Amino acid sequence: MTPPSFSEKKLLDNDAVAAWVFLAPALVILSIFVLFPIFYLLYLSFTGGSFTSTGTYWVGLKNYRRLFLSPDFWQVIGNTIYFTLATVMPSLIIPLGLAVLLNRSLLGRGLLRSAYFLPSIVSLVAAGLGFRWLFQTDGPVNSLLEALGLGTIPWLGSTLWAMPVLIILSIWKQLGFNMVVFLAGLQTIPPSRYEAAQLDGANNWQQFWYITLPGLQPTLIFAIVTTAIFTLRSFEQVYVITGGGPLNSTNLLVYYIYEEAFGLFDFGYAAAAATVLLGVTLILVYLQLRTWSD
Incomplete structure (x- = not known):
């Protein structure tokens, strides 16, 4: 099997760039509306307090311990x-x-x-x-x-x-x-x-x-x-x-x-x-x- 030529490598690179360009809007929307809420949910589960002037604070596994008890x-x-x-x-x-x-x-x-x-x-x-x-x-x-x-x-x-x-x-x-x-x-x-x-x-x-x-x-x-x-x-x-x-x-x-x-x-x-x-x-x-x- 012969290795790809320089022009073929360049074409592959261009296809990869084009693929990322077309996928970028969908990935941005996915990150904002799906991935970020999931990670924020996980973070929030380790905090206490509320969204008021007192704010939230880190409590570790306290919420899970309280939940399962x-x-x-x-x-x-x-x-x-x-x-x-x-x-x-x-x-x-x-x-x-x-x-x-x-x-x-x-x-x-x-x-x-x-x-x-x-x-x-x-x-x-x-x-x-x-x-x-x-x-x-x-x-x-x-x-x-x-x-x-x-x-x-x-x-x-x-x-x-x-x-x-x-x-x-x-x-x-x-x-x-x-x-x-x-x-x-x-x-x-x-x-x-x-x-x-x-x-x-x-x-x-x-x-x-x-x-x-x-x-x-x-x-x-x-x-x-x-x-x-x-x-x-x-x-x-x-x-x-x-x-x-x-x-x-x-x-x-x-x-x-x-x-x-x-x-x-x-x-x-x-x-x-x-x-x-x-x-x-x-x-x-x-x-x-x-x-x-x-």
Whole structure:
């Protein structure tokens, strides 16, 4: 292999310079709006005080020590885990089933796709207000339960039933997006595989288990990670419907960070909690990239 000539080296150097010139605006924007806030968040998590005349001061690991020794923080972590697990699984299973059905030649398939996708474009604040009206004590849901002779349920005033309201809203909100993702993934599976399976006598369940699911593996990984991240950053549902109550039973991590930062003005402690959330999100993204690369 002959070494590159002087003119080729110069061309390569010019291409490298041109690449950096074109990338520079994007890198500047990325540094200002992504990298700088992350590094500042990390710095802030090691400080105390507030943005007043007293200013902030270095406290080291005090915020993290206080965070991990706080019963309220661990209750919030438990709430977030419960909310995430209860939201992610139905948000994958239901859209996957709908996508498989809508991928076939059905009457009004386009209208059904639009109807199922509609929740994804509705504002979470507007949806939250609607759900609060539906599940209030004298709302339509309790009126229906009374008509069926089942009695009323204090949905938003009960530590048992308040969280399921938030979960139902989050599932409803995520349903359309995941369905479209799965529909796109189904289009990549060659129809010849299903035809061969039918010739071999495979029923619908066998075709789904041995052809559809393996063919959707990359799509499933993407949907799992994006749904988990969407769930972990949930804020509007809690803010609009329950405010973290009753008795802190629906307080999720993002809302907890908001309360500590803008309710109590304890920015260092809130930054430490936000750093924990950032770490969990980065782990999820790493697992997604690692799985795709394998």
